[in-house]
Amino acid sequence: MRRVAFTANGTRHDLEIEPRELLVYVLRDRLGLTGTNVGCDTSSCGACTVLVNGESVKSCTMLGVQAAGMEVKTIEGLAHNGELHPVQQAFHEHHALQCGYCTPGMVLAAVSLIDSGAATDEAAIRHGLEGNLCRCTGYHNIVKAVADVAGVS
Numbered sequence: 001m002r003r004v005a006f007t008a009n010g011t012r013h014d015l016e017i018e019p020r021e022l023l024v025y026v027l028r029d030r031l032g033l034t035g036t037n038v039g040c041d042t043s044s045c046g047a048c049t050v051l052v053n054g055e056s057v058k059s060c061t062m063l064g065v066q067a068a069g070m071e072v073k074t075i076e077g078l079a080h081n082g083e084l085h086p087v088q089q090a091f092h093e094h095h096a097l098q099c100g101y102c103t104p105g106m107v108l109a110a111v112s113l114i115d116s117g118a119a120t121d122e123a124a125i126r127h128g129l130e131g132n133l134c135r136c137t138g139y140h141n142i143v144k145a146v147a148d149v150a151g152v153s
Helices: 023-030 086-093 103-115 122-128 140-150
Strands: 002-008 011-017 049-052 055-058 071-073
Touching: 011 023, 049 103, 055 103, 086 103, 086 140, 103 122, 103 140, 122 140
Parallel strands: 002 071
Antiparallel strands: 002 011, 049 055, 049 071
């Protein structure tokens, strides 16, 4: 076991975790942040995407001990005072989800894409989200939602 301290959604956590424990399981099983979904355990689907120090990371590819001293944001930490984050609101308004399984990871990947300034046009948005799979939508409304928030036509 190893003691690790990091911040998740604005709350500092000091945990003893196994060095081999993946961040996705630390978030879900230790902290109860179950909005971070496990889809494949191979980094193929993006359902486990979170923000680590503001950057999009597939949490099934990161060990929990690697989060030491970092700020992790999950879907639970995105809304403020009952107000949806603009990306969450755009997903709602553009009907950019169906079953919802990929949505938390897709939203966080979109936030990172927009915040980095890389959501410059439809092609850039599609390229930026290509590591996040959705088996329901066909991506058209997801891209429209991200473009709306990014101010891209």
